Amino acid sequence: MSSTLLITRPNNDPGTYYLFWWSKHIIEECKRKGFSLIDLTKDKANKKRFLGILQKKADAKMLVVMNGHGNDNFIAGQGNDPLISFQEAGLLSNKIVYARACNSLNVLGKKAVDEGALAYIGYDIPFTFYKENEKLSKPLQDRTAELFLDPSNYVAISLIKGHSAGMANLRSRVKFRDNVRKLLIDGQTSPYFYTIGDLYNNMMHQICLGDKEAKL
Amino acid sequence: MSGVTKSNEPISVELKELVIARLLSIPNNVTISVGDEGDFTRAEIIERVKREDTVGREVVRSQLEFLRALSTGRLLDELTSGITN
Numbered sequence: 672m673s674s675t676l677l678i679t680r681p682n683n684d685p686g687t688y689y690l691f692w693w694s695k696h697i698i699e700e701c702k703r704k705g706f707s708l709i710d711l712t713k714d715k716a717n718k719k720r721f722l723g724i725l726q727k728k729a730d731a732k733m734l735v736v737m738n739g740h741g742n743d744n745f746i747a748g749q750g751n752d753p754l755i756s757f758q759e760a761g762l763l764s765n766k767i768v769y770a771r772a773c774n775s776l777n778v779l780g781k782k783a784v785d786e787g788a789l790a791y792i793g794y795d796i797p798f799t800f801y802k803e804n805e806k807l808s809k810p811l812q813d814r815t816a817e818l819f820l821d822p823s824n825y826v827a828i829s830l831i832k833g834h835s836a837g838m839a840n841l842r843s844r845v846k847f848r849d850n851v852r853k854l855l856i857d858g859q860t861s862p863y864f865y866t867i868g869d870l871y872n873n874m875m876h877q878i879c880l881g882d883k884e885a886k887l
Numbered sequence: 888m889s890g891v892t893k894s895n896e897p898i899s900v901e902l903k904e905l906v907i908a909r910l911l912s913i914p915n916n917v918t919i920s921v922g923d924e925g926d927f928t929r930a931e932i933i934e935r936v937k938r939e940d941t942v943g944r945e946v947v948r949s950q951l952e953f954l955r956a957l958s959t960g961r962l963l964d965e966l967t968s969g970i971t972n
Binding site: 684685741742747751772773774797798799800801802803804815848851852855862865867868869871872874875 | 925954
């Protein structure tokens with residue numbers, strides 16, 4: 672039986688628009704590996720549909736990737752409406768979760784792991800990235816955003832490739848580290864040098880809770 | 888939001904100046920996406936730091952963490968040794 676990826680991709684502002692498009696690489700890897708795909712885009716990224724799927728697949732081990740805005744207590748879907756909040760954390764039982772959203776590790780992530788999520792990878796600070804204004808209509812060609820979104824994509828891509836949750840987090844963080852290292856070596860001659868502090872913060876605050884050995 | 892933003896203590900003038908000096912290196916053609924707070928231009932983010940609001944305090948926390956890592960050698964450790972979970 673093939674593994675399943677449930678991914679949410681709201682698209683209602685420049686930030687979610689970028690995550691929407693950059694998640695394409697995750698979906699491509701999912702298709703390459705023959706995963707079943709449940710892709711909740713735009714208006715489909717709503718609480719009723721998302722929680723309905725989690726309830727229906729309560730016993731299934733699967734990968735859940737959430738892109739969007741968030742805070743300590745919830746992650747949002749389309750229109751920044753809450754998709755899942757800490758009161759519903761138990762619905763992530765049996766799941767390996769990657770939340771590309773702000774702060775959700777602090778309460779939602781901890782509670783999800785306490786209530787049976789196999790692993791939860793997310794951030795305990797705001798997920799920050801930069802965008803080039805000229806590339807707003809072509810987000811996948813934005814080399815500045817790539818410094819942030821390619822390493823973060825790698826959490827989900829590594830999990831799909833079969834790595835454990837801990838290893839997926841590690842491999843993603845190594846990609847962040849390589850970007851930081853290159854900028855440090857290039858110094859002010861790099862046109863991207865100003866991003867180094869935020870790359871470092873995203874790397875240091877991308878954390879894996881739960882069973883680091885958990886795999887799909 | 889976390890870190891500096893959890894404190895209501897005023898940010899020192901020196902620290903604000905240091906952070907703003909770093910922010911001035913951001914080109915005019917980029918916007919910064921600070922999580923669910925939205926997107927900001929360089930001028931807007933500097934203004935937030937001056938106002939010490941939630942976004943401004945998060946930017947200060949972030950820059951300070953990086954500068955501390957740089958000055959204490961933690962950054963070098965991270966770059967030269969294996970990253971751990």
